[in-house]
Amino acid sequence: MFIPFIKRLAIFVLSIHLLFAIYIAFGALYVKWANPTMSMYMCARSHFDLEHVQTPKFIPKDVVPNDLQTAIIGIDDPSFNIHNGITENTALNNASISQKVARTMFLMPHNNNLGKYLESIAAIEMEMILDKSRIFELYLNYAEWGENIYGIGEAADYYYKKDIDKLSRRQKIKLASVLAKPLKVDPSTYDQDKMVEARFDLLNKYMK
Template sequence: MFVPFLKRLAVLTIVAHISFFAYIALGSLYVKWANPSMSMFMCVRSHFDLNNVITPKFIPKESIPNDLQTAIVGLDDPSFKTHIGYSQKSAPNTKTISQKVARTMFLFPHNNNLGSYLETLAAVEMECILDKNRILELYLNYSEWGDNIYGVGEAADYYYKKDIHNLSRRQKLKLASVLAKPLEVDPSTYDKNKIVEARFNLLNKLMD
């Protein structure tokens, strides 16, 4: 009885993986050319009440200030340009930008090993389909910057009532810093969280 059970389990595992890879491949091909009005992460965060989801203000990567891009990549994933979706050099429980994009676009919010496993598989597959510039563009435009605030363009407008190109250096650094804990602090309260405050101080020192 035990051996047939293992065989069935093996078959189910293989079928589940194939289905998952197909889902990620189709999703990656879609976002390679299209800018969806919302992501899977956004749908779940809204409890699938899609009428309450604010469509991100999509800004092409080349139109986002380079210093803001540098600050975000430098804090969130310094090896972004060289890894293949995940990085063994990352600190424990630290996700790459590619893993975060895979979770945001295709998966549910999670805090468990299965979610992390699927996130890593999705990130590696996604990197085979999308180039780094597109992955970073998706990250900047669909990341969570607060409750129902998605994308750097929406964040600049919500917190500072400014176009992203009119942000001061300090405002850019605060936006980059709070991306670590977007539901706990915002740019006006960044110093209430030690991790976010440390991110800001590091950026302020490095980009001085």
């Protein structure tokens, strides 16, 4: 009896993985060309009260200042351009940009090993379908910068009442820094968290 049970369990697990892979493939193909008005993550954050989901102000990647792009990649995922979707954890970063995009676009908020496992699978598959430029563009436009604040355009407008090309060097550094803990600190309180403050200090030292 034990061996048939193991076989059924293995088939069930493989079936779940296959269905998940199909879901991610269709999702990745969709966002390859489309800019969704909301994501699964955003809906879950709003407790599926869709009327209160703030549609991100989509900003093409080429419009985002180069120094801000460099700051975000440098502090969030320095190996972004060479890894296959997953990066090693560091003191200032706990997931790759690809993993964060997979989580934001296709998954629910989580803080458990299962969720991290699923986002890792999704990130690897997503990198097979999307190029790095598009993945980073999705990150810039759907990353969480505070409660119901998604995307660099919305963040610049909400915190500074400015377009992103009008941000000062210090404002850019603050926005890049708080991406680590967007629900705990904001650009005005970044120094209340040691890790976020460390990110700020590092960027302030090296960002030209």
